[in-house]
Amino acid sequence: MQKMMATRDAFGDVIVELARGNDKIFVIDCDISKSTKTTNFAKTFPERHVNVGIAEQNAATFAAGLSTMGKIPFVSTYAVFGSMRMCEQVRTSICYPNLNVKIACSHGGLTPGNDGVTHQAIEDMGIYRTIPGMTVIMPADYNATKKLVACAAEYYGPVYLRFTRDPVPVFYNEKENFEIGKGKLIKEGRDISIIAIGDLLHEALSATEKLEKRGVSVELIDMHTLKPLDVELVEKTLHKTGRIITVEDHNIFNGLGSAVADVVATQGKGIMRIVGLKDTYAESGDYHQLLEKYEMDSSYILKMAEELLSKKEVLRKKDSA
Amino acid sequence: MKNAEKIKFLKEKARELRTNIITMIFEAQSGHPGGSLSAADIVTVLYFNELKVRPSEPKWKDRDRVILSKGHACPVIYAALAMKGFYPMDVIYTLRKMGSILQGHPCMKKTPGIDITTGSLGHGLSVGAGMAFGAKFDNLDSRVFVILGDGEIQEGMVWEAAMLASKYKLDNLIAIIDNNNLQIDGTCSEVMPIEPLDQKWEAFGWEVFTIDGHCIEEILNVFEKIKKVQEKPICIIAKTVKGKGVSYMEDECNWHGMCPNQEQYETAERELGGEV
Numbered sequence: 001m002q003k004m005m006a007t008r009d010a011f012g013d014v015i016v017e018l019a020r021g022n023d024k025i026f027v028i029d030c031d032i033s034k035s036t037k038t039t040n041f042a043k044t045f046p047e048r049h050v051n052v053g054i055a056e057q058n059a060a061t062f063a064a065g066l067s068t069m070g071k072i073p074f075v076s077t078y079a080v081f082g083s084m085r086m087c088e089q090v091r092t093s094i095c096y097p098n099l100n101v102k103i104a105c106s107h108g109g110l111t112p113g114n115d116g117v118t119h120q121a122i123e124d125m126g127i128y129r130t131i132p133g134m135t136v137i138m139p140a141d142y143n144a145t146k147k148l149v150a151c152a153a154e155y156y157g158p159v160y161l162r163f164t165r166d167p168v169p170v171f172y173n174e175k176e177n178f179e180i181g182k183g184k185l186i187k188e189g190r191d192i193s194i195i196a197i198g199d200l201l202h203e204a205l206s207a208t209e210k211l212e213k214r215g216v217s218v219e220l221i222d223m224h225t226l227k228p229l230d231v232e233l234v235e236k237t238l239h240k241t242g243r244i245i246t247v248e249d250h251n252i253f254n255g256l257g258s259a260v261a262d263v264v265a266t267q268g269k270g271i272m273r274i275v276g277l278k279d280t281y282a283e284s285g286d287y288h289q290l291l292e293k294y295e296m297d298s299s300y301i302l303k304m305a306e307e308l309l310s311k312k313e314v315l316r317k318k319d320s321a
Numbered sequence: 322m323k324n325a326e327k328i329k330f331l332k333e334k335a336r337e338l339r340t341n342i343i344t345m346i347f348e349a350q351s352g353h354p355g356g357s358l359s360a361a362d363i364v365t366v367l368y369f370n371e372l373k374v375r376p377s378e379p380k381w382k383d384r385d386r387v388i389l390s391k392g393h394a395c396p397v398i399y400a401a402l403a404m405k406g407f408y409p410m411d412v413i414y415t416l417r418k419m420g421s422i423l424q425g426h427p428c429m430k431k432t433p434g435i436d437i438t439t440g441s442l443g444h445g446l447s448v449g450a451g452m453a454f455g456a457k458f459d460n461l462d463s464r465v466f467v468i469l470g471d472g473e474i475q476e477g478m479v480w481e482a483a484m485l486a487s488k489y490k491l492d493n494l495i496a497i498i499d500n501n502n503l504q505i506d507g508t509c510s511e512v513m514p515i516e517p518l519d520q521k522w523e524a525f526g527w528e529v530f531t532i533d534g535h536c537i538e539e540i541l542n543v544f545e546k547i548k549k550v551q552e553k554p555i556c557i558i559a560k561t562v563k564g565k566g567v568s569y570m571e572d573e574c575n576w577h578g579m580c581p582n583q584e585q586y587e588t589a590e591r592e593l594g595g596e597v
Contacts, residue, residue: 050454050489058447058481065451068429068437069459073451088441089478093448097429097438 004167007199008106010145011163012037015074015104017146018153019045025153026066026073028052028059035165036076036106060086063101064093072100072153078112079105079121079162087127094158095133102152103128108138108162109249110277110294111199113287121162122277125197126254128160129227135180136226138162138198143172148224151180166287168199183230185237189219192305193237196247197223197256200275200296204247207301216309226256234263243308244272247301249291252276271311273304327370331537334404335365339566340593341400341413347586349417351425355576356394359501359534359561360468366540367466368401376406379433385463386436386452390445391470391499392426393578399423399432407434443476445469446496450486453494453554464493472504475513480525486554487526494554495547496527499534501563503574522556534559566593 019025019041027033027041029051042049050066052059056077063073075082082105094101105121112119128134137152137159139145145163152159159180178184183195187208196204201222208218219237223230238244244264246257257274264270275296282290291297322330338361346352367387368374375381389398396416403410408422415421422431426440437448449467456463473479486494498518506512515521519529528550532539540559547555563577564570567589581589 047458050485052481052485055478055481055485057478058450058485061444061447061478062451062454062482062485064444065437065448065453066455067451068448069452069455071455071458089444089447092441093438093444 003170005142005170006165006167007139007142007145007163008037008165010142011104011106011149011161012040014146014149016041016044018150019048022072022153024070024072026050026071028063028073028075030054030056030059030077030081032077036078038076056081056085057089060089060101060103061093064099067099067101072102074102074104076104078107078119079124080107080119083121083124083127083160090158091131095131098133098157100156100158102159102161104149104161104163106163107165109164109199110282110290111164111166111249111287113166113290114284116284117281120282122251122282124160125162125226125250126258129254129259133158134227135159137180137224138226139224140196140198140201140222141168141171143170143174143176144178144224146174147176147178148180151178155180162198164199169202171201171205178224181225181228181230183233184222184224185219185233186222187218187220189217189241191217191241192243192245192308193219193221193241194245194247194301195221195223195234195237195256195260197226198249200247200249203291203296203298203301206298207305210298210302211305216305223256226259229259229263231263234260235267238264238267238270242270243311244270245275245301245304245308246272247275249296250276252278271308273308275301275304328537328541331365331369334369335362335537336593338365338397338400338404340590341404342396343567343581343586343589343593345396345400345413345416347581348414350580351417352396352580353393353578354396354567354570354581355503355563355574356391356470356499356501357397358565358567358570359563360394360397360499361565362535362537363468363497363499363540363559364397364401366537366544368405370541371544373463374405374434376434379407383461383463386449386465388437388445388449388465388467389427389439390467391442391473392439395427398427398435402432402434442470442473443478446479446482446486449494449496450482450491453486453491454489456493457491464495466495466497468497468499470504471498471500471502471515471518472509472512474498474515483522483525483527490552491554492551495557496554497557497559499561500558501561503563503572503577505574505577507574518558526553527556528553529556529558531558531560534561535565568592
């Protein structure tokens with residue numbers, strides 16, 4: 001059986017490791033350090049840990065000030081609050097002056113399943129994708145998270161990081177390397193491309209396995225960085241397969257699907273389907289059951305793949321040449 | 322400098338600052354004169370007597386920081402920075418124009434001497450707390466002065482920052498409230514009462530001083546007194562008059578964001594004793 005781990009745990013582990021080697025790293029908490037997994041940081045580096053209480057706007061803006069003193073603050077909260085409660089503070093006091101603040105959030109997408117809608121972040125990546133200067137990342141698993149948090153600490157500028165509350169399968173080897181803005185081509189294929197972000201990479205993987213068994217050649221991409229999008233990789237796979245399915249634990253508007261569609265539209269060819277939450281609120285429930293009910297799981301990806309494969313028109317650039 | 326000479330010098334600087342404020346807003350045909358004029362005496366004493374800054378080295382690590390949390394009053398800071406030598410004096414006439422280093426609201430990326438981008442009310446004290454915390458962490462003796470509007474403290478985040486500064490004993494953080502009692506829609510007491518100001522800040526754990534924000538002597542005195550405060554953030558409530566120095570602008574909330582016409586401009590300059 002595959003090992004399951006929440007990516008918020010990876011953040012909690014790696015931030016301590018990073019802070020050992022980098023005395024500029026601070027964590028700003030909003031009373032939920034037990035849940036965002038920063039208690040170990042607080043214990044290990046109490047002088048670099050600030051708990052602002054239940055005051056997310058203040059956390060972000062305090063971090064802005066601290067960053068002007070040469071520090072690298074990681075603001076730690078839930079994705080709903082990290083994107084919406086502090087949105088204007090992040091836009092005007094962090095992104096506009098391009099300050100080195102990281103907004104590191106647990107409870108991305110439907111992963112806080114049973115907490116219900118108030119704690120499920122389905123708009124966050126879209127909101128931050130709209131703000132100039134912001135980088136938006138959702139790693140797919142524990143090992144990817146450790147590497148991408150390290151990349152964010154190395155990189156100068158605002159970064160929004162999104163983690164899972166619930167455990168997701170560990171897919172990557174711990175030695176795997178990541179780069180901000182460079183999607184990972186997990187598997188090459190000819191017939192259809194599946195581009196996934198974050199926790200739903202595992203649903204995309206299982207759909208890929210099923211399709212391959214049926215003789216469909218699938219190209220699978222982990223697009224861990226929503227912004228800046230790896231446009232080159234999207235163009236390349238589009239011209240190869242002509243058919244793209246995007247998969248995200250997020251509203252279908254303004255997330256990965258929209259970002260990929262922006263690229264597809266410039267190419268004058270290709271057809272796509274967007275798998276995500278269909279502009280609705282979900283509800284309390286088990287994370288996996290929610291994915292099934294709201295048509296974000298592997299069987300729905302499969303259905304979308306069949307639909308695209310049934311389209312007669314072949315849209316490949318190289319094949320038609 | 323002897324005290325009497327110092328006061329005379331600062332009064333002249335304040336007068337000069339006010340004429341520059343009016344001229345730059347008139348040149349731009351847009352901007353916020355009321356709140357710029359009410360903060361003019363405080364800003365004068367800060368820049369010409371109190372602050373540890375280097376105009377030739379705006380990013381000097383050990384400098385004192387200034388945050389104009391009421392960012393719309395930026396003409397007062399822009400003029401002070403020019404008079405101090407952070408950039409040539411004629412730059413002030415480019416205010417709010419395309420390509421200018423002087424944006425409609427302060428931008429740290431464009432203007433030397435601006436320590437943080439502001440303009441969205443309610444942010445400055447939180448930013449200041451972050452800077453003050455960082456300065457203490459690095460054992461710098463830098464202080465952080467945050468100039469807030471009185472209407473601005475209706476923003477809830479101000480009080481989140483007030484709690485935080487008190488928790489972390491940020492005695493290098495000084496909030497100066499430009500208490501002119503006017504905001505866009507009327508007096509503070511009509512729009513959303515903020516009194517009792519001193520008791521509010523005291524209750525949040527701050528050391529509070531109330532002064533006449535137009536009396537150079539009182540401003541000088543309070544900046545001496547606050548040096549003795551330890552382990553508590555400092556709040557200076559400066560009682561001021563919006564539009565101070567220009568008769569028809571004084572205590573008129575319409576002059577919050579209005580620009581004088583030619584005749585009004587000439588009257589203002591005459592009253593301030595500048596050249597027209």
